[in-house]
Amino acid sequence: xxxxxxxxxxxxxxxxxxxxxxxxxxxxxxxxxxxxxxxxxxxxxxxxxxxxxxxxxxxxxxxxxxxxxxxxxxxxxxxxxxxxxxxxxxxxxxxxxxxxxxxxxxxxxxxxxxxxxxxxxxxxxxxxxxxxxxxxxxxxxxxxxxxxxxxxxxxxxxxxxxxxxxxxxxxxxxxxxxxxxxxxxxxxxxxxxxxxxxxxxxxxxxxxxxxxxxxxxxxxxxxxxxxxxxxxxxxxxxxxxxxxxxxxxxxxxxxxxxxxxxxxxxxxxxxxxxxxxxxxxxxxxxxxxxxxxxxxxxxxxxxxxxxxxxxxxxxxxxxxxxxxxxxxxxxxxxxxxxxxxxxxx
Ligand code: PHE
Numbered sequence: 630x631x632x633x634x635x636x637x638x639x640x641x642x643x644x645x646x647x648x649x650x651x652x653x654x655x656x657x658x659x660x661x662x663x664x665x666x667x668x669x670x671x672x673x674x675x676x677x678x679x680x681x682x683x684x685x686x687x688x689x690x691x692x693x694x695x696x697x698x699x700x701x702x703x704x705x706x707x708x709x710x711x712x713x714x715x716x717x718x719x720x721x722x723x724x725x726x727x728x729x730x731x732x733x734x735x736x737x738x739x740x741x742x743x744x745x746x747x748x749x750x751x752x753x754x755x756x757x758x759x760x761x762x763x764x765x766x767x768x769x770x771x772x773x774x775x776x777x778x779x780x781x782x783x784x785x786x787x788x789x790x791x792x793x794x795x796x797x798x799x800x801x802x803x804x805x806x807x808x809x810x811x812x813x814x815x816x817x818x819x820x821x822x823x824x825x826x827x828x829x830x831x832x833x834x835x836x837x838x839x840x841x842x843x844x845x846x847x848x849x850x851x852x853x854x855x856x857x858x859x860x861x862x863x864x865x866x867x868x869x870x871x872x873x874x875x876x877x878x879x880x881x882x883x884x885x886x887x888x889x890x891x892x893x894x895x896x897x898x899x900x901x902x903x904x905x906x907x908x909x910x911x912x913x914x915x916x917x918x919x920x921x922x923x924x925x926x927x928x929x930x931x932x933x934x935x936x937x938x939x940x941x942x943x944x945x946x947x948x949x950x951x952x953x954x955x956x957x958x959x960x961x962x963x964x965x966x967x968x969x970x971x972x973x974x
Pocket of ligand 1: 801802843881915916938939940941
């Protein structure tokens with residue numbers, strides 16, 4: 630036995646690295662077991678010269694203690710590692726964390742439903758700016774100069790309304806029709822969903838912001854019968870296959886002839902209830918054949934082409950669908966109200 634041997638063994642013990650309990654036990658046997666290297670040195674110790682016994686005895690004991698301490702330390706580390714591994718995020722049998730889901734806004738749900746129906750019929754979707762000019766909102770749509778919509782009381786103006794072609798917030802989505810007619814190749818078949826603005830006092834029945842979906846179909850030989858059919862098919866998709874429609878004559882500057890469309894009340898099925906105010910009918914949209922002046926204003930030959938347009942209020946359709954009569958609910962972001970629509974995602 631030499632001092633170098635003992636030092637080398639000590640260095641080896643200190644550098645020990647074991648990961649599993651099994652490796653630790655193997656190391657223990659190798660150094661401290663009955664036939665272990667340290668145990669063997671103790672046996673050799675008996676033959677050491679008397680005058681060297683004290684010195685060797687001390688270093689051997691140090692080595693033995695260091696080895697035992699190292700083995701204990703490794704065991705402790707292995708145990709905490711095993712405990713944290715079994716309690717970690719890797720327990721695949723645990724149920725997942727649940728996150729509260731948001732819900733779609735009722736206006737979005739209805740808008741998507743309307744647009745989805747017309748997409749199925751082959752219509753494209755087009756959008757236009759909310760801040761528009763007088764040309765697209767009024768002039769190109771055949772509004773006479775003295776029309777009341779052109780007054781400050783009805784329209785939010787961005788620039789002075791006595792200047793030429795003032796800038797304003799669009800009061801209807803019919804202006805997107807104009808943009809489509811100006812830019813798209815014929816035939817045109819589009820729906821245009823969007824937000825519109827009117828200078829109204831806010832109440833349960835009126836709001837200064839609401840949403841519309843506009844429709845426009847222009848081709849050769851488009852007739853009033855085509856319009857009636859498109860609207861009937863839409864109404865049946867939206868309100869159910871038994872739904873009937875009725876058209877009442879109406880007036881819009883940009884369509885001629887014009888009509889307002891009612892659907893049979895799907896609450897009382899025509900018997901009369903407080904939703905349809907006893908009439909059995911619910912008004913859902915305005916429509917008409919695009920006025921030749923409007924086609925010409927956008928550069929379309931009105932002798933060759935004809936078309937129809939319609940426009941409906943999204944909140945109005947949502948109101949009929951869910952009987953939410955106070956329009957303000959749609960804009961106040963009250964979570965108690967919005968959560969009602971969670972299942973309609
Ligand atoms: N723009 C009309 C409105 O806001 C609706 C409409 C659109 C009527 C298209 C006829 C044709 O009331």
